[in-house]
Amino acid sequence: MSWTRKLVPSYFSGAVLAAIGFIVGSQYVWRVIGGVNWDLNDPGASGNFLEQGFLAGFVLMTLGWLIGIGAFKYPFTWMLGLKDPDHNEELRLAGKDAGIIRYFRFTTDHKVVGIQYLVVTMIMLAFGGLGAMLIRTELMFPGAWAFPKETYNTIVTMHGMLMILTIISFFVGPFGNFVIPIMIGARDMAFPRLNALSIAFLIIAMAVYAFIPFMGIGDPLTTGAGVQTGWTVYGTLADQTGIGVDALALAVILAGVSSQMGAVNLITTVIAMRAPGMSYTRMPMTVWGSIGASILSALGTASLTVDLVMIVMDRVFRTSFFFAATAGDFANNGYIGGGSAWLTQNLFWFFGHPEVYLLVLPAFGFVMDVTSVFARKPLFGYKTAILGLMGVVVLSFLVWMHHEFVSGFLPELRGFYMASTELISVPTGLIFLVLLGTMWRGRIWMTVTMGFVFAFTWSFLIGGITGIYLSDVPADVQLHGGMFVTAHFHYTIVGGALMGFLGAVYYWFPKMTGRMMDEKIGWISFWGIQIGFNGTFLAMFYVGLQGMPRRVADYSPLFAGGNLVASISAFVLGASVILYFYNVIYSWKAGPIAEANPWGAKTLEWTTPTPVPLENFGEIPVVTSGPYNYAEPATPSGVPARGVEAGPAIG
Amino acid sequence: MNSRGNLRTPIILWVVISILLAALYYFLAPVLAQAGAIPPLASDVADNAYQIMAIFTYLSIPVFVGVVVFAAYSLFTFRSRGRPTDIGPQIYGNTRLLGWWLAASFVLITVLYVIGFNGLAQLEAAAPASALHVRVTAQQWIFNYTYTDYNISSSTLYLVENQPVEFTVTSLDVHHSFWIPEMGVKADAVPGELNTFVATPNKLGHYTVRCMELCGVLHSDMNTNVVVETSSQFGTWISQQMSVRPASLFAAVQLPEAALLDASGKRS
Amino acid sequence: MEISLGGQGHEASSHASHIDEEGKVRVGMLFYVIVDIMFALFLISAYVFLRGVNVNNLWFPDGTKNIDLTQTTIQTGLMVASGLCFVLAHWAVRQGIGGLVKLGITLAALLWIATLIYSIQYMGHLPFTQAGGGFASMYVLFTGYHIYHLLLGLMFVIGLTVRTLQGRYTRERHMGITTIGYYWYWVVIFGVIGYLLPIILPGPLH
């Protein structure tokens, strides 16, 4: 029965148990107990039985998935005090000679987890991009001509939230897992099982997310299908919109837990598992950027989770966190009120603003690293760069209320938040200083990755400067909530995080697969992405200045020209991203074989053989110098670089 | 080549291009505004906002051009054909440059902040006694306007030229946002809360109110008309409204607002 | 769940010898507790926020004023007692007094489970429903979060007791007790906060 030992436990058995769990949970509530009546004020209330069923189904689905992939095996052996797994069991769990199946399993090897993350996040990216294409289709011409309005709102919501989840995990996930342990000379992450568990949580979160558009179609007792709130799931609207919001909330909570696990794991790894000699000032910038992002997600994500839990309780258990008692509430039956609509704004944005920095910080680090590599110059001010990154981390917790300049909440604080928001451009400016200083008088090697670095500089510069406009209260009062804002944050997030990600895939592809990515297709897709991206969002700046609101399915003919340009450019952008995906798939299969250190970088991951063996290093290297000293002779493949002596590990 | 790494060329480029762009903006901005790049400005708040944006544009041109010019100059000058065989100069940083950079950015931010703060002070100025009081009631998916001075409600917003208006915005159900693009008036309509905004329309005409916060299926249709007219026209409209409305209705029109005040106490 | 999965991750594996295994577990647990503290911070700030913006009749609708203080006191007392027993055991294991360790841990675990059972029945017999206005909603959320803590900790508690009774924790090697102690103490502290908050900040601000 070898095939059963191959398939159980694995993601397949997990999927089976997850399906069973969902059916059991939902059917139990719907058929057996017919719903729990949570509202003693209104004993006849039955409007949310359907949601209770879905909720129970989702919870059991998650449990079934975790049981099915065998995530609970270790906790129970630990709990019952059985024999601790020895090294061989650890290695078997890490996928030792398990073949391809280890990619479809609860595998603790950080490289396997990294690949899993890469695939999952790229699929998420594809679906988010699909949403973007549909949005631009609707906005191509005035009038809701492509989709009904509520369908459009649902698409907007799903695109926004899915993209946010993707970008939260698509740098710290794939590269933070695959590259960073090798970069700091560790054999694995600090908590390998936690690592495998975080990708498992992300997968099940996406499975729940996929339910959103299909929940409660045609049911008389529900508020309809889909979610019409936009990615800022403001409690007031979320309490009333389609019941897809339950799936959205649960999926985002699960993904948040996943990113928190990853954050704790990464921080611990960097603190406790650096190779001897790898002092904090010898870590590559990518590590520092990922650390910053991890700190933000460890401290910030809880806020959104609390917000979403309150929303679900408001909907399903009829609490009143967000119901201020207005005349509107009096129309319904059984809600007392006593909540506040400002609470949801504050809870959301306290997560929401650090979160946008969490998206771009790893890209900052990577871009600085790679600039130094391709300019063959050390970083222009290593400590300056760390100062910039950490300054962003600290300041980003003090700026969230610039999203509420017009909300009427504590208007006397607007001066302070204007100051803190403008102040955050100082550390960001330091990043630019480092980038320019590193390029200056270097030997710039224009690979596709370097192209993405220049694209990053250009787009993030525009995003930052428009951000200054929005940080200023009188200007923001006019621009707030318009297409100008949409264009601004797309320039920072797409131009910052996504460009970094695409460059990073190109850069580490040889290390992950042993093959180079095709350069011609790379350049074609690169230029397509740049043209499409700038065309789309410069046009969006224009219609924003003209006064077009965000998230409208229908708009005045006044804005038709700009929107047509934006839509056509968006299709160019989409096509180019598809080409990039094709490049990844094609090169994975048939790309040219890569040499050991194709970019001539000095960081540790290029000193390991490809494919990286199970525990990365034969002997843990002893690091004797920083990551950027190109003065040392270039290294033939395999031989440790950057003054690394293969010495006995220091206990 | 010997031009490698000399700072003169990029700095000259920087200055020249910045001046050119500033001049371009100076001459082009009014034309574009005429062509409809920005809505026609019709209040003191809007004038204030767009003035500040113009100043910001002038200040940000050198920053933008600086980064772009230096990056592009490095790209074209220091580019190596294919994989570099030698290495660049091993410079590990420059403290003096860092100091200048920090000082420059702090100065810039201080300037921006002072400008913004003046604008904020104008924004937060209290309404004069002569102000017209309009209670904006947002609900899915329309705005109602109650003239608390006259006890009249309307679905079209009538304003008086050069008379300050104090909008008190609230919502009956979910978050909305009350925006008049031409007047730069924007205030979120938050259920259970009262949110005030003072502006003075200074140009006659017909404008639009747009909802700026996604509020459900008809969000994109949640627009109403604004009419800015002379005080005499406004007076006739008021008296006419008074005449057509049966007195019994006034109390009814106030109902949602009364409930709101019960709920949120003194805060208004 | 985080720490119990990863916490002892490569405990038995010798291949990562240059790494301070115990330090790793300690750091990880600390960060996990920090994440948990952030949740509590946002809950508490939400409580204060709602209390600040509410007026009387909506913060305390009729009949939701009277939390049964004796019940909450018993609940918190059990929690604190469990924490104290744990402190005792922690001290004993550092002194190497094996018997006292076993006694303390077992007592602490029993008190923990007692707290869990008591909290659940208390949740069932609240004088108001979660649909009873701002205060009621916040109070139910706090109690629910506390129960979630206790349930999640149940795994730690059982495991720790079993392994203690197996005599795995020695004077030199007792990282399990130390790290799980972090979580234990934090849960006790949160229980006390949830007990005091409605007493210190009962009514709405005016």
Added chain:
Amino acid sequence: MRKYLGMVGFLVVVAAIVVGVAFALNAFAFIPAPYAPAASSGGVTVKEDVFPFAPCTDPDFTKTHPEYAQCRPNYNSQYVLYSEPEIVVPAHTKVTMVINNYDSTSALVNNYFLKPQGVDGGVINVDGQQMDTIDPTVVSHTFVIHGIVSQQQPWLYVGVPITGVPDSAKTDDAGMPDQPVVTTFTFTTGAPGTYAWQCFVPCGVGFNGFGGPMGTDGYMNGTFTVK
């Protein structure tokens, strides 16, 4: 060379998938057909029926009203609805609207809508008697035309409260009253334009009654096109 062929093929396939998804989304959605009554010398008469649920599910009702025997494709038969969501009328014409309401009364949030506005004479005809405002306790729905999307079209605002069927009324087995309350009013359209119309009585589900039929295209809201 094969890689470029594959490139183009991949592009085409994915684009096809995107288009397919777009069409699938519309296939699931309920998109009502436009309703353009013919104009006569006396203007155009628009006839609307308000039902507490889909009439096609009520055999007793469809016996007397065969035009409702056919259910519309994929729509929620339990939602309260107006029979004609997408109304198209000619410009510069006198529009007579006849609204037969089969639904019972419910509470109104904003009594502003109790007053008929934008209609000729400011009065409506409810079951034969002229009214210039109706009692908050008998209102069932409202029919309000509003919502301009651009300045280029004239402003049209028509707001009419609709009286509900009293609970004492006789109903058939499915709960549909035998006799509707008929509300009649007239107004005159201006230059062409596209407007939204909706009901302002929270007759849907959700915490403030604006979910479900209120929050979905084609049940308690729609477009009013003047061309």
